[in-house]
Amino acid sequence: MKSAPWWLSGPAALLFTGLLLVPLALTAVLSFNVYDPATGARAGEFTLAHYAMVFGDPYYHGIFWRTFRISALVALICVLVGAPEAYVLSRMRNPWRSAMLLVVLAPLLVSVVVRAFGWSMLLGPEGLVNAALGALGLGPFKLLYTETAVVIALVHVMLPFMVIPVWTSLQKLDPGIADAALSLNASPFTTLRRIVLPQVMPGILSGSLIVFGLAASSFAVPGLLGGRRLKMVATVVYDEYLHELNWPLGAAVALTLLAANLAVMLGWNRLVEGRYRRALG
Amino acid sequence: MNRNGPLALAFHALVIAFMLAPLVVVCLVAFTPENTLTLPTTSFSLRWFRAVFEHPDFMQSFWNSLWLALGSATLATLLAVPAGLAITRYRFAGREFLNGLFLSPLIIPHLVLGVALLRLFALVGGSGSFGFLVFAHALIVTPYTLRLVVAALVGFDRSAEQAAASLGAGHFTVFRRITLPMILPGVTGGWMLAFINSFDEVTMSIFVTAPSTVTLPVRMYMYATESIDPLMAAVSALMVGVTALAMVLLDRVYGLDRVLVGRR
Numbered sequence: 001m002k003s004a005p006w007w008l009s010g011p012a013a014l015l016f017t018g019l020l021l022v023p024l025a026l027t028a029v030l031s032f033n034v035y036d037p038a039t040g041a042r043a044g045e046f047t048l049a050h051y052a053m054v055f056g057d058p059y060y061h062g063i064f065w066r067t068f069r070i071s072a073l074v075a076l077i078c079v080l081v082g083a084p085e086a087y088v089l090s091r092m093r094n095p096w097r098s099a100m101l102l103v104v105l106a107p108l109l110v111s112v113v114v115r116a117f118g119w120s121m122l123l124g125p126e127g128l129v130n131a132a133l134g135a136l137g138l139g140p141f142k143l144l145y146t147e148t149a150v151v152i153a154l155v156h157v158m159l160p161f162m163v164i165p166v167w168t169s170l171q172k173l174d175p176g177i178a179d180a181a182l183s184l185n186a187s188p189f190t191t192l193r194r195i196v197l198p199q200v201m202p203g204i205l206s207g208s209l210i211v212f213g214l215a216a217s218s219f220a221v222p223g224l225l226g227g228r229r230l231k232m233v234a235t236v237v238y239d240e241y242l243h244e245l246n247w248p249l250g251a252a253v254a255l256t257l258l259a260a261n262l263a264v265m266l267g268w269n270r271l272v273e274g275r276y277r278r279a280l281g
Numbered sequence: 282m283n284r285n286g287p288l289a290l291a292f293h294a295l296v297i298a299f300m301l302a303p304l305v306v307v308c309l310v311a312f313t314p315e316n317t318l319t320l321p322t323t324s325f326s327l328r329w330f331r332a333v334f335e336h337p338d339f340m341q342s343f344w345n346s347l348w349l350a351l352g353s354a355t356l357a358t359l360l361a362v363p364a365g366l367a368i369t370r371y372r373f374a375g376r377e378f379l380n381g382l383f384l385s386p387l388i389i390p391h392l393v394l395g396v397a398l399l400r401l402f403a404l405v406g407g408s409g410s411f412g413f414l415v416f417a418h419a420l421i422v423t424p425y426t427l428r429l430v431v432a433a434l435v436g437f438d439r440s441a442e443q444a445a446a447s448l449g450a451g452h453f454t455v456f457r458r459i460t461l462p463m464i465l466p467g468v469t470g471g472w473m474l475a476f477i478n479s480f481d482e483v484t485m486s487i488f489v490t491a492p493s494t495v496t497l498p499v500r501m502y503m504y505a506t507e508s509i510d511p512l513m514a515a516v517s518a519l520m521v522g523v524t525a526l527a528m529v530l531l532d533r534v535y536g537l538d539r540v541l542v543g544r545r
Contacts, residue, residue, distance in 0.1 A: 004367070005370075005371035005373045005376070006367075008371075009364040009368065009379050011364075012361065012383060013379060013382070015360060015416065015419065016383060016420065016423075019398060019401070019416055019420045020386070020389075020394070020397075021382075023398050023401040024393075026397065026401060026404065081296060085292070085293065085296045088285055088290075088293045091284070092285065098538060100293070100297065103300065105541045106537070107304060109481070109528055110304060110520065110524050111481035111483065111498045111520055112481070113498045113502050113505070114304070114307060114517040114521060116505075117303075117307065117505055117517055118303025118304060118306050118517070121303075121306055122302060124318075128302075128320075156299065156300065156303065160541075164541065164542055167542060168542060213388070213390075216390075217393070217484075218484075219392055219483070219487075220502055223502065224505055233392075234392045241399065247400070250396065251396060251400070254393050254396045255393070257390065258390065261390065265388070
Protein backbone atom coordinates (compact mmCIF):
# COMPACT_ATOMS: atom_id res chain seq x y z
CA MET A 1 0.00 0.00 0.00
CA LYS A 2 2.78 2.40 -0.82
CA SER A 3 0.49 4.43 -3.04
CA ALA A 4 -2.25 4.85 -0.41
CA PRO A 5 -1.20 8.31 0.89
CA TRP A 6 -1.08 9.57 -2.68
CA TRP A 7 -4.58 8.69 -3.70
CA LEU A 8 -5.89 9.74 -0.28
CA SER A 9 -4.41 13.22 -0.54
CA GLY A 10 -4.60 13.34 -4.35
CA PRO A 11 -7.99 15.07 -4.74
CA ALA A 12 -7.05 17.83 -2.27
CA ALA A 13 -3.61 18.18 -3.88
CA LEU A 14 -5.32 18.54 -7.26
CA LEU A 15 -7.58 21.33 -5.98
CA PHE A 16 -4.70 23.17 -4.34
CA THR A 17 -2.53 22.86 -7.43
CA GLY A 18 -5.26 24.03 -9.77
CA LEU A 19 -6.66 26.85 -7.66
CA LEU A 20 -3.65 27.98 -5.62
CA LEU A 21 -0.25 27.17 -7.17
CA VAL A 22 -1.22 27.68 -10.82
CA PRO A 23 -3.16 30.95 -10.24
CA LEU A 24 -0.31 32.36 -8.12
CA ALA A 25 2.17 31.53 -10.89
CA LEU A 26 -0.16 33.08 -13.50
CA THR A 27 -0.46 36.21 -11.37
CA ALA A 28 3.31 36.42 -10.99
CA VAL A 29 3.63 36.31 -14.81
CA LEU A 30 0.81 38.85 -15.17
CA SER A 31 2.59 41.32 -12.89
CA PHE A 32 5.43 41.51 -15.46
CA ASN A 33 3.12 41.90 -18.48
CA VAL A 34 3.00 45.17 -20.42
CA TYR A 35 -0.22 47.08 -19.76
CA ASP A 36 -2.03 48.84 -22.56
CA PRO A 37 -4.95 51.09 -21.49
CA ALA A 38 -6.86 50.17 -24.67
CA THR A 39 -6.51 46.38 -24.66
CA GLY A 40 -5.39 45.48 -21.13
CA ALA A 41 -2.50 43.16 -20.34
CA ARG A 42 -0.43 42.09 -23.35
CA ALA A 43 0.58 38.44 -23.11
CA GLY A 44 4.14 37.73 -24.14
CA GLU A 45 5.43 41.28 -23.62
CA PHE A 46 7.26 41.80 -20.38
CA THR A 47 8.33 44.83 -18.37
CA LEU A 48 9.52 45.72 -14.90
CA ALA A 49 7.55 48.98 -15.02
CA HIS A 50 4.87 47.92 -12.50
CA TYR A 51 7.39 46.95 -9.84
CA ALA A 52 9.39 50.11 -10.60
CA MET A 53 6.16 52.02 -9.95
CA VAL A 54 5.40 50.18 -6.70
CA PHE A 55 8.94 50.66 -5.36
CA GLY A 56 9.63 54.10 -6.85
CA ASP A 57 6.40 56.07 -6.75
CA PRO A 58 5.83 58.12 -3.55
CA TYR A 59 2.08 57.37 -3.80
CA TYR A 60 2.70 53.64 -3.30
CA HIS A 61 5.38 54.28 -0.68
CA GLY A 62 2.73 56.25 1.23
CA ILE A 63 0.18 53.44 0.92
CA PHE A 64 2.57 50.72 2.06
CA TRP A 65 3.97 52.89 4.87
CA ARG A 66 0.45 53.71 6.11
CA THR A 67 -0.59 50.04 5.92
CA PHE A 68 2.41 48.80 7.91
CA ARG A 69 2.17 51.68 10.39
CA ILE A 70 -1.54 50.98 11.07
CA SER A 71 -0.88 47.22 11.30
CA ALA A 72 1.98 47.69 13.77
CA LEU A 73 -0.14 50.04 15.87
CA VAL A 74 -3.05 47.55 15.85
CA ALA A 75 -0.68 44.74 16.87
CA LEU A 76 0.70 46.88 19.70
CA ILE A 77 -2.78 47.80 21.01
CA CYS A 78 -3.84 44.15 20.76
CA VAL A 79 -0.83 43.17 22.91
CA LEU A 80 -1.63 45.85 25.49
CA VAL A 81 -5.32 44.91 25.67
CA GLY A 82 -5.41 41.22 24.67
CA ALA A 83 -2.62 39.89 26.88
CA PRO A 84 -3.97 41.40 30.16
CA GLU A 85 -7.49 40.34 29.16
CA ALA A 86 -6.36 36.74 28.64
CA TYR A 87 -4.65 36.89 32.04
CA VAL A 88 -7.79 38.25 33.76
CA LEU A 89 -9.87 35.55 32.04
CA SER A 90 -7.52 32.80 33.18
CA ARG A 91 -7.90 33.91 36.79
CA MET A 92 -11.70 33.71 36.70
CA ARG A 93 -13.64 30.73 37.96
CA ASN A 94 -15.92 28.55 35.90
CA PRO A 95 -18.66 29.02 34.70
CA TRP A 96 -17.70 32.72 34.32
CA ARG A 97 -14.43 31.80 32.75
CA SER A 98 -15.85 29.78 29.82
CA ALA A 99 -18.74 32.20 29.31
CA MET A 100 -16.53 35.29 29.20
CA LEU A 101 -13.97 33.59 26.97
CA LEU A 102 -16.75 32.88 24.49
CA VAL A 103 -17.98 36.49 24.62
CA VAL A 104 -14.48 37.71 23.78
CA LEU A 105 -13.85 35.14 21.03
CA ALA A 106 -17.28 34.64 19.45
CA PRO A 107 -17.26 37.91 17.42
CA LEU A 108 -14.54 36.15 15.40
CA LEU A 109 -17.28 34.13 13.73
CA VAL A 110 -19.43 37.14 12.76
CA SER A 111 -18.76 38.51 9.28
CA VAL A 112 -16.22 41.33 9.27
CA VAL A 113 -18.60 43.41 7.11
CA VAL A 114 -21.18 43.37 9.91
CA ARG A 115 -18.60 44.41 12.51
CA ALA A 116 -17.20 47.20 10.32
CA PHE A 117 -20.74 48.46 9.70
CA GLY A 118 -21.42 48.42 13.45
CA TRP A 119 -18.37 50.59 14.04
CA SER A 120 -19.36 52.98 11.26
CA MET A 121 -22.64 53.55 13.13
CA LEU A 122 -20.90 53.96 16.50
CA LEU A 123 -18.24 56.35 15.20
CA GLY A 124 -20.37 58.45 12.81
CA PRO A 125 -21.03 62.15 13.48
CA GLU A 126 -24.40 61.25 15.05
CA GLY A 127 -23.10 58.01 16.54
CA LEU A 128 -23.10 56.82 20.12
CA VAL A 129 -19.44 57.59 20.73
CA ASN A 130 -19.85 61.24 19.77
CA ALA A 131 -23.11 61.43 21.72
CA ALA A 132 -21.35 60.10 24.83
CA LEU A 133 -18.45 62.51 24.38
CA GLY A 134 -20.95 65.33 23.80
CA ALA A 135 -22.65 64.51 27.10
CA LEU A 136 -19.26 65.01 28.76
CA GLY A 137 -18.95 68.37 27.03
CA LEU A 138 -16.37 67.17 24.49
CA GLY A 139 -16.40 67.03 20.72
CA PRO A 140 -17.95 66.41 18.34
CA PHE A 141 -14.93 64.74 16.80
CA LYS A 142 -14.60 63.59 13.22
CA LEU A 143 -13.91 59.88 13.73
CA LEU A 144 -15.44 58.12 10.75
CA TYR A 145 -13.21 58.00 7.64
CA THR A 146 -10.09 58.64 9.74
CA GLU A 147 -7.20 56.38 10.69
CA THR A 148 -8.56 56.32 14.23
CA ALA A 149 -11.73 54.59 13.03
CA VAL A 150 -9.74 52.05 10.99
CA VAL A 151 -7.47 51.29 13.97
CA ILE A 152 -10.41 50.91 16.40
CA ALA A 153 -12.29 48.53 14.12
CA LEU A 154 -9.15 46.53 13.27
CA VAL A 155 -8.37 46.10 16.98
CA HIS A 156 -11.93 44.80 17.43
CA VAL A 157 -11.50 42.32 14.57
CA MET A 158 -7.99 41.19 15.60
CA LEU A 159 -8.26 41.06 19.42
CA PRO A 160 -9.42 37.38 19.50
CA PHE A 161 -6.32 36.40 17.51
CA MET A 162 -4.20 37.81 20.36
CA VAL A 163 -6.31 36.40 23.22
CA ILE A 164 -6.23 32.83 21.81
CA PRO A 165 -2.43 32.25 21.79
CA VAL A 166 -1.89 34.06 25.12
CA TRP A 167 -4.71 32.06 26.71
CA THR A 168 -3.19 28.84 25.33
CA SER A 169 0.22 29.59 26.82
CA LEU A 170 -1.37 30.61 30.14
CA GLN A 171 -3.07 27.21 30.29
CA LYS A 172 0.33 25.50 30.14
CA LEU A 173 1.59 27.56 33.05
CA ASP A 174 2.14 25.82 36.38
CA PRO A 175 0.35 27.96 39.03
CA GLY A 176 2.67 26.45 41.64
CA ILE A 177 5.60 28.52 40.35
CA ALA A 178 3.73 31.81 40.77
CA ASP A 179 2.64 30.68 44.26
CA ALA A 180 6.25 29.83 45.11
CA ALA A 181 7.36 33.32 44.04
CA LEU A 182 4.61 34.88 46.17
CA SER A 183 5.50 32.73 49.18
CA LEU A 184 9.12 33.90 48.81
CA ASN A 185 7.86 37.46 49.33
CA ALA A 186 7.81 38.61 45.72
CA SER A 187 5.15 41.27 45.21
CA PRO A 188 2.25 40.39 42.86
CA PHE A 189 3.69 42.79 40.30
CA THR A 190 7.14 41.23 40.46
CA THR A 191 5.61 37.77 40.15
CA LEU A 192 3.70 38.88 37.08
CA ARG A 193 6.76 40.48 35.49
CA ARG A 194 9.39 37.87 36.39
CA ILE A 195 7.37 34.64 36.36
CA VAL A 196 4.20 34.91 34.27
CA LEU A 197 5.26 37.32 31.52
CA PRO A 198 8.37 35.41 30.34
CA GLN A 199 6.34 32.23 30.05
CA VAL A 200 3.52 33.75 27.97
CA MET A 201 5.95 35.73 25.77
CA PRO A 202 5.88 33.11 22.96
CA GLY A 203 2.07 33.43 22.89
CA ILE A 204 2.25 37.24 22.77
CA LEU A 205 4.82 37.15 19.97
CA SER A 206 2.94 34.66 17.79
CA GLY A 207 -0.29 36.57 18.44
CA SER A 208 1.22 39.86 17.32
CA LEU A 209 2.54 38.16 14.19
CA ILE A 210 -0.93 36.88 13.26
CA VAL A 211 -2.51 40.25 14.02
CA PHE A 212 0.06 42.16 11.98
CA GLY A 213 -0.29 39.86 8.97
CA LEU A 214 -4.08 39.92 8.95
CA ALA A 215 -4.27 43.68 9.54
CA ALA A 216 -1.81 44.44 6.73
CA SER A 217 -4.00 42.62 4.20
CA SER A 218 -7.38 43.65 5.64
CA PHE A 219 -9.86 44.90 3.08
CA ALA A 220 -13.39 45.40 4.40
CA VAL A 221 -12.43 47.53 7.42
CA PRO A 222 -10.40 50.18 5.54
CA GLY A 223 -12.94 49.97 2.71
CA LEU A 224 -15.90 50.82 4.92
CA LEU A 225 -14.28 52.97 7.63
CA GLY A 226 -11.44 54.63 5.72
CA GLY A 227 -13.65 56.08 3.03
CA ARG A 228 -12.50 56.96 -0.46
CA ARG A 229 -9.33 58.83 0.44
CA LEU A 230 -7.81 56.75 3.22
CA LYS A 231 -6.42 53.85 1.22
CA MET A 232 -4.61 50.78 2.45
CA VAL A 233 -2.84 48.21 0.24
CA ALA A 234 -5.86 45.93 -0.14
CA THR A 235 -8.22 48.73 -1.15
CA VAL A 236 -5.65 50.02 -3.68
CA VAL A 237 -5.42 46.57 -5.26
CA TYR A 238 -9.21 46.45 -5.44
CA ASP A 239 -9.27 49.86 -7.20
CA GLU A 240 -6.59 48.83 -9.69
CA TYR A 241 -8.48 45.65 -10.57
CA LEU A 242 -12.08 46.78 -10.67
CA HIS A 243 -11.97 50.55 -11.36
CA GLU A 244 -8.69 51.28 -13.20
CA LEU A 245 -8.68 47.80 -14.80
CA ASN A 246 -4.88 47.85 -14.65
CA TRP A 247 -4.52 44.20 -13.66
CA PRO A 248 -0.71 43.94 -14.06
CA LEU A 249 -0.13 46.84 -11.67
CA GLY A 250 -2.70 45.46 -9.22
CA ALA A 251 -0.98 42.06 -9.38
CA ALA A 252 2.39 43.71 -8.69
CA VAL A 253 0.98 45.50 -5.62
CA ALA A 254 -0.71 42.32 -4.33
CA LEU A 255 2.40 40.17 -4.78
CA THR A 256 4.57 42.83 -3.10
CA LEU A 257 2.18 42.67 -0.13
CA LEU A 258 2.41 38.86 -0.09
CA ALA A 259 6.22 38.99 -0.23
CA ALA A 260 6.42 41.66 2.48
CA ASN A 261 4.05 39.67 4.71
CA LEU A 262 6.01 36.45 4.27
CA ALA A 263 9.31 38.28 4.88
CA VAL A 264 8.01 39.85 8.10
CA MET A 265 6.65 36.49 9.30
CA LEU A 266 9.82 34.52 8.54
CA GLY A 267 12.08 37.26 9.94
CA TRP A 268 10.01 37.56 13.11
CA ASN A 269 9.96 33.78 13.50
CA ARG A 270 13.75 33.54 13.24
CA LEU A 271 14.21 36.42 15.64
CA VAL A 272 11.88 34.87 18.22
CA GLU A 273 13.24 31.35 17.83
CA GLY A 274 16.82 32.59 18.05
CA ARG A 275 16.04 34.48 21.26
CA TYR A 276 14.37 31.51 22.88
CA ARG A 277 17.06 29.08 21.82
CA ARG A 278 19.59 31.35 23.50
CA ALA A 279 17.38 31.91 26.54
CA LEU A 280 16.81 28.18 27.00
CA GLY A 281 20.50 27.45 26.57
CA MET B 282 -5.73 30.71 42.66
CA ASN B 283 -5.81 34.46 43.15
CA ARG B 284 -8.98 36.42 42.61
CA ASN B 285 -9.07 39.32 40.19
CA GLY B 286 -8.92 42.74 41.85
CA PRO B 287 -11.52 45.47 41.18
CA LEU B 288 -9.15 47.15 38.71
CA ALA B 289 -8.79 43.92 36.71
CA LEU B 290 -12.56 43.40 36.66
CA ALA B 291 -13.17 46.99 35.53
CA PHE B 292 -10.68 46.48 32.70
CA HIS B 293 -12.41 43.22 31.80
CA ALA B 294 -15.82 44.94 31.73
CA LEU B 295 -14.45 47.58 29.34
CA VAL B 296 -13.05 44.91 27.00
CA ILE B 297 -16.36 43.03 26.99
CA ALA B 298 -18.26 46.25 26.27
CA PHE B 299 -15.82 47.04 23.45
CA MET B 300 -16.22 43.58 21.89
CA LEU B 301 -20.02 43.60 22.07
CA ALA B 302 -20.78 47.27 21.29
CA PRO B 303 -20.86 47.12 17.46
CA LEU B 304 -22.91 43.90 17.41
CA VAL B 305 -25.44 45.17 19.97
CA VAL B 306 -25.84 48.50 18.17
CA VAL B 307 -26.43 46.75 14.83
CA CYS B 308 -29.10 44.52 16.35
CA LEU B 309 -30.86 47.43 18.10
CA VAL B 310 -30.85 49.81 15.13
CA ALA B 311 -32.37 47.06 12.98
CA PHE B 312 -35.61 47.51 14.95
CA THR B 313 -35.93 51.24 14.34
CA PRO B 314 -39.22 52.52 12.90
CA GLU B 315 -37.43 55.57 11.40
CA ASN B 316 -35.91 56.10 7.97
CA THR B 317 -32.48 56.90 9.38
CA LEU B 318 -29.93 54.99 11.45
CA THR B 319 -31.29 55.78 14.90
CA LEU B 320 -31.64 53.76 18.05
CA PRO B 321 -35.30 52.93 18.63
CA THR B 322 -36.33 54.76 21.81
CA THR B 323 -40.11 54.59 22.11
CA SER B 324 -41.31 51.95 19.65
CA PHE B 325 -39.85 48.95 17.89
CA SER B 326 -40.66 48.02 14.32
CA LEU B 327 -40.04 45.05 12.06
CA ARG B 328 -40.43 47.14 8.89
CA TRP B 329 -36.73 46.90 7.94
CA PHE B 330 -36.72 43.14 8.32
CA ARG B 331 -39.74 43.02 6.02
CA ALA B 332 -37.84 45.27 3.62
CA VAL B 333 -34.96 42.78 3.55
CA PHE B 334 -37.25 39.89 2.65
CA GLU B 335 -38.83 42.00 -0.10
CA HIS B 336 -35.44 43.08 -1.47
CA PRO B 337 -34.75 40.75 -4.44
CA ASP B 338 -30.95 41.40 -4.54
CA PHE B 339 -30.40 40.66 -0.87
CA MET B 340 -32.57 37.56 -1.01
CA GLN B 341 -30.79 36.21 -4.07
CA SER B 342 -27.42 36.87 -2.41
CA PHE B 343 -28.62 35.13 0.74
CA TRP B 344 -29.50 31.98 -1.21
CA ASN B 345 -26.21 32.20 -3.13
CA SER B 346 -24.27 32.37 0.13
CA LEU B 347 -26.26 29.57 1.70
CA TRP B 348 -25.82 27.12 -1.21
CA LEU B 349 -22.21 28.16 -1.62
CA ALA B 350 -21.44 27.56 2.06
CA LEU B 351 -23.24 24.17 2.00
CA GLY B 352 -21.45 23.10 -1.18
CA SER B 353 -17.96 24.30 -0.31
CA ALA B 354 -18.08 23.01 3.29
CA THR B 355 -19.16 19.58 2.02
CA LEU B 356 -16.50 19.52 -0.70
CA ALA B 357 -13.83 20.67 1.78
CA THR B 358 -14.84 17.87 4.19
CA LEU B 359 -14.76 15.25 1.43
CA LEU B 360 -11.22 16.39 0.58
CA ALA B 361 -9.97 16.94 4.12
CA VAL B 362 -10.91 13.54 5.60
CA PRO B 363 -8.78 11.43 3.21
CA ALA B 364 -6.03 14.08 3.20
CA GLY B 365 -6.03 14.07 7.02
CA LEU B 366 -5.76 10.26 6.99
CA ALA B 367 -2.80 10.44 4.61
CA ILE B 368 -1.02 13.07 6.69
CA THR B 369 -1.52 11.44 10.09
CA ARG B 370 -1.24 7.76 9.19
CA TYR B 371 1.55 7.60 6.62
CA ARG B 372 5.15 8.74 6.38
CA PHE B 373 5.82 9.57 2.74
CA ALA B 374 7.98 11.91 0.70
CA GLY B 375 6.20 15.24 0.29
CA ARG B 376 4.09 14.81 3.43
CA GLU B 377 5.41 18.00 5.03
CA PHE B 378 4.98 19.88 1.77
CA LEU B 379 1.36 18.74 1.35
CA ASN B 380 0.55 19.60 4.97
CA GLY B 381 1.98 23.10 4.50
CA LEU B 382 0.21 23.50 1.16
CA PHE B 383 -3.18 22.50 2.60
CA LEU B 384 -2.81 24.95 5.50
CA SER B 385 -1.36 27.81 3.40
CA PRO B 386 -4.71 29.58 2.73
CA LEU B 387 -4.56 30.58 6.42
CA ILE B 388 -1.34 32.52 5.78
CA ILE B 389 -1.77 33.80 2.23
CA PRO B 390 -3.95 36.94 2.33
CA HIS B 391 -7.42 36.35 0.89
CA LEU B 392 -6.82 39.45 -1.21
CA VAL B 393 -3.96 37.70 -3.02
CA LEU B 394 -6.05 34.54 -3.46
CA GLY B 395 -8.88 36.60 -4.93
CA VAL B 396 -6.57 38.33 -7.39
CA ALA B 397 -4.97 35.02 -8.40
CA LEU B 398 -8.29 33.23 -8.90
CA LEU B 399 -9.67 36.15 -10.89
CA ARG B 400 -6.73 35.75 -13.27
CA LEU B 401 -7.31 31.99 -13.61
CA PHE B 402 -11.06 32.31 -14.16
CA ALA B 403 -10.55 35.09 -16.71
CA LEU B 404 -8.15 32.85 -18.66
CA VAL B 405 -10.28 29.69 -18.64
CA GLY B 406 -13.54 31.62 -19.13
CA GLY B 407 -16.74 31.39 -17.13
CA SER B 408 -15.60 33.98 -14.59
CA GLY B 409 -17.89 34.19 -11.56
CA SER B 410 -19.81 31.01 -12.28
CA PHE B 411 -21.27 29.27 -9.24
CA GLY B 412 -19.27 26.07 -9.79
CA PHE B 413 -15.97 27.97 -9.73
CA LEU B 414 -17.06 29.74 -6.55
CA VAL B 415 -17.71 26.43 -4.79
CA PHE B 416 -14.18 25.26 -5.61
CA ALA B 417 -12.66 28.64 -4.64
CA HIS B 418 -14.44 28.63 -1.27
CA ALA B 419 -13.55 24.96 -0.71
CA LEU B 420 -9.91 26.01 -1.12
CA ILE B 421 -10.06 28.60 1.67
CA VAL B 422 -12.15 26.54 4.14
CA THR B 423 -10.29 23.22 3.72
CA PRO B 424 -7.58 24.22 6.28
CA TYR B 425 -10.20 24.67 9.01
CA THR B 426 -11.72 21.24 8.36
CA LEU B 427 -8.31 19.59 7.98
CA ARG B 428 -7.11 20.91 11.34
CA LEU B 429 -10.07 19.42 13.21
CA VAL B 430 -9.84 16.12 11.29
CA VAL B 431 -6.12 15.85 12.06
CA ALA B 432 -6.79 16.73 15.73
CA ALA B 433 -9.36 13.90 15.87
CA LEU B 434 -6.97 11.42 14.21
CA VAL B 435 -4.00 12.26 16.43
CA GLY B 436 -4.32 10.50 19.78
CA PHE B 437 -6.77 8.04 18.27
CA ASP B 438 -6.78 4.55 19.79
CA ARG B 439 -6.22 2.20 16.87
CA SER B 440 -6.90 -1.06 18.72
CA ALA B 441 -10.55 -1.11 17.60
CA GLU B 442 -9.43 -0.78 13.97
CA GLN B 443 -6.90 -3.55 14.39
CA ALA B 444 -9.52 -5.78 16.00
CA ALA B 445 -11.91 -5.20 13.09
CA ALA B 446 -9.16 -5.87 10.53
CA SER B 447 -8.09 -9.06 12.32
CA LEU B 448 -11.71 -10.26 12.16
CA GLY B 449 -11.54 -9.95 8.39
CA ALA B 450 -13.03 -6.49 7.71
CA GLY B 451 -11.74 -4.80 4.56
CA HIS B 452 -10.08 -1.37 4.53
CA PHE B 453 -13.22 0.46 3.55
CA THR B 454 -15.39 -1.39 6.04
CA VAL B 455 -12.95 -0.54 8.83
CA PHE B 456 -13.06 3.10 7.80
CA ARG B 457 -16.84 3.24 7.50
CA ARG B 458 -17.74 1.22 10.60
CA ILE B 459 -14.89 2.11 13.01
CA THR B 460 -12.75 5.11 11.99
CA LEU B 461 -15.43 7.46 10.69
CA PRO B 462 -17.79 7.10 13.67
CA MET B 463 -14.88 7.73 16.04
CA ILE B 464 -13.72 10.93 14.31
CA LEU B 465 -17.25 12.09 13.51
CA PRO B 466 -17.34 14.98 16.05
CA GLY B 467 -14.17 16.40 14.50
CA VAL B 468 -15.52 15.96 10.97
CA THR B 469 -18.88 17.58 11.77
CA GLY B 470 -17.23 20.38 13.72
CA GLY B 471 -14.88 20.97 10.81
CA TRP B 472 -17.80 21.05 8.37
CA MET B 473 -19.61 23.66 10.47
CA LEU B 474 -16.52 25.82 10.91
CA ALA B 475 -16.03 25.63 7.14
CA PHE B 476 -19.68 26.59 6.61
CA ILE B 477 -19.38 29.67 8.85
CA ASN B 478 -16.13 30.79 7.25
CA SER B 479 -17.49 30.41 3.73
CA PHE B 480 -20.72 32.19 4.66
CA ASP B 481 -18.75 35.17 6.08
CA GLU B 482 -15.98 35.44 3.47
CA VAL B 483 -15.82 38.77 1.66
CA THR B 484 -12.29 39.71 0.55
CA MET B 485 -11.69 36.90 -1.90
CA SER B 486 -15.30 36.66 -3.03
CA ILE B 487 -15.48 40.30 -4.05
CA PHE B 488 -12.94 39.59 -6.81
CA VAL B 489 -14.44 36.38 -8.18
CA THR B 490 -18.22 36.83 -8.02
CA ALA B 491 -20.33 37.87 -11.01
CA PRO B 492 -23.51 39.99 -10.63
CA SER B 493 -25.70 36.87 -10.56
CA THR B 494 -23.53 35.02 -8.01
CA VAL B 495 -22.79 37.87 -5.58
CA THR B 496 -22.67 36.51 -2.02
CA LEU B 497 -24.39 38.17 0.92
CA PRO B 498 -21.28 39.72 2.55
CA VAL B 499 -20.16 41.09 -0.83
CA ARG B 500 -23.64 42.51 -1.47
CA MET B 501 -23.60 44.11 1.98
CA TYR B 502 -20.15 45.60 1.41
CA MET B 503 -21.23 47.13 -1.90
CA TYR B 504 -24.50 48.38 -0.44
CA ALA B 505 -22.75 49.96 2.57
CA THR B 506 -20.23 51.83 0.41
CA GLU B 507 -23.05 53.51 -1.51
CA SER B 508 -25.94 54.10 0.87
CA ILE B 509 -26.43 53.81 4.59
CA ASP B 510 -29.93 53.10 5.85
CA PRO B 511 -31.49 50.75 8.44
CA LEU B 512 -31.91 48.06 5.74
CA MET B 513 -28.18 47.34 6.16
CA ALA B 514 -28.66 47.08 9.93
CA ALA B 515 -31.51 44.60 9.47
CA VAL B 516 -29.41 42.40 7.14
CA SER B 517 -26.53 42.60 9.62
CA ALA B 518 -28.82 41.61 12.49
CA LEU B 519 -29.98 38.62 10.46
CA MET B 520 -26.33 37.67 9.80
CA VAL B 521 -25.61 37.87 13.53
CA GLY B 522 -28.67 35.67 14.11
CA VAL B 523 -27.59 33.05 11.57
CA THR B 524 -24.05 33.02 13.00
CA ALA B 525 -25.35 32.71 16.56
CA LEU B 526 -27.53 29.75 15.51
CA ALA B 527 -24.56 28.09 13.80
CA MET B 528 -22.45 28.69 16.91
CA VAL B 529 -25.01 27.03 19.19
CA LEU B 530 -25.08 23.99 16.87
CA LEU B 531 -21.27 23.91 16.68
CA ASP B 532 -21.10 24.09 20.48
CA ARG B 533 -23.49 21.15 20.84
CA VAL B 534 -21.69 18.99 18.30
CA TYR B 535 -18.03 19.74 18.98
CA GLY B 536 -17.66 22.39 21.72
CA LEU B 537 -17.10 25.99 20.77
CA ASP B 538 -14.15 26.44 23.12
CA ARG B 539 -12.38 23.52 21.43
CA VAL B 540 -12.91 25.09 18.00
CA LEU B 541 -11.81 28.57 19.07
CA VAL B 542 -9.01 27.81 21.50
CA GLY B 543 -8.06 24.36 20.20
CA ARG B 544 -8.26 22.70 23.59
CA ARG B 545 -8.73 18.97 23.38
